[in-house]
Amino acid sequence: MSSFTHFNDQGRAKMVDITDKTSTIRTAIAKSSVQVNKEIYEKITQNAIKKGDVLAVAQVAGIMAAKKTSDIIPMCHPLALKGVDISFNWKNEEEEYHLLIRVEVKTKGSTGVEMEALTAASATALTVYDMCKAVDKGMIIGPTFLIEKTGGKNGDFKRDESLLDGLNVGDES
Template structure:
C-alpha cells in the first residue's frame, strides 16, 4: 500500500485532489471530557465563574474546524458549509460528550475538521473548568461516521457498552 502523504523520495506531500469529483461530504466526531462532581455540577447548572462554558466551547469548536489546515500540516484548506458542535451531558459518570459535524461540497473529506472541532471544544471546557478540577480527562476522541466521496459512507460500530447507555 502506497503512503499518500509521502512523495517518491519519502518527503511530506500534500495529496493532489484536483482530479476528484466534488461531492457532498460530511463527518461526525466526538470527544469526551470527564470531571469531578463539583466541576460537573457548576458546568451543567450554568454557575461556573467564567461564564457560559458551553457557548464558548461551541464557538471554539467551530473556529477550530475552520482553522484545521493551519493546525495540521498536510490538511487541505476547506470551504466548510456547516459546522455543528453539540454537547451530551452524561450525569452517571460526570462527563460531557462533545459531538461535532462538519459538512461541505468538495474534493476531500472533513474527518479531520470534525475531530479538530471536538478536540478544541473539549480543550476549551478543560481550560474554563480547570480552576475547579485539575484532574479532568479528555478521552474517547474518534470519528463516528462519514459520508460522501468515492468510498461513500461509513459508520463506527457501537460496542456493547455504548448500546446500553
C-alpha cells in the same frame, strides 16, 4: 495493503494532489468527551442556566477551530466549510460525569471533512478543560473518534458503536 498517500518519491511528506477528485457533498461526525468531577459538573450545568456558560464558549471555540483545521494539521487540504454543528450531552454514572461532545461538519468539496470534525471536537474539549481547570486539573479529555463520514469515492464510514464499550459515547438522539 493500501498505501500511505502522504509521501512523495523521496519518502517525504507531501500534500496529496486531489485536483482530479470530484466535488461532492461531504459530511463527517466526530465525538469527544470530558470527564469531570462532581463540582465541575454542577458548576457547568448551573451556569448554563445563567447567561455565561462554559459550553457556549467551548462551542464557539470548536466552530472556529474547524475553520482553522488546515492551519493546524500540516498535510490537510484547505476546505471552505459549509456548516458546523456542535451539541452536548451528559452521561453520568456513579459519581463519574462525562460531558459528551458531538460535532457534525458538512461541505461540498473534493476531499472529506473528517479532520475538521475531529479538530473541532478536540478544541471544544480543550476549551472546557481550560475554563474549568481552576477547579480541578484532573479532567480527562476523550477518547476522540470519528463516528461516520459520507461522500467521496472511497465509500462511507460508519463506526460500530457497540464496539466502543467502555468509551464515553452516549446515545445519539
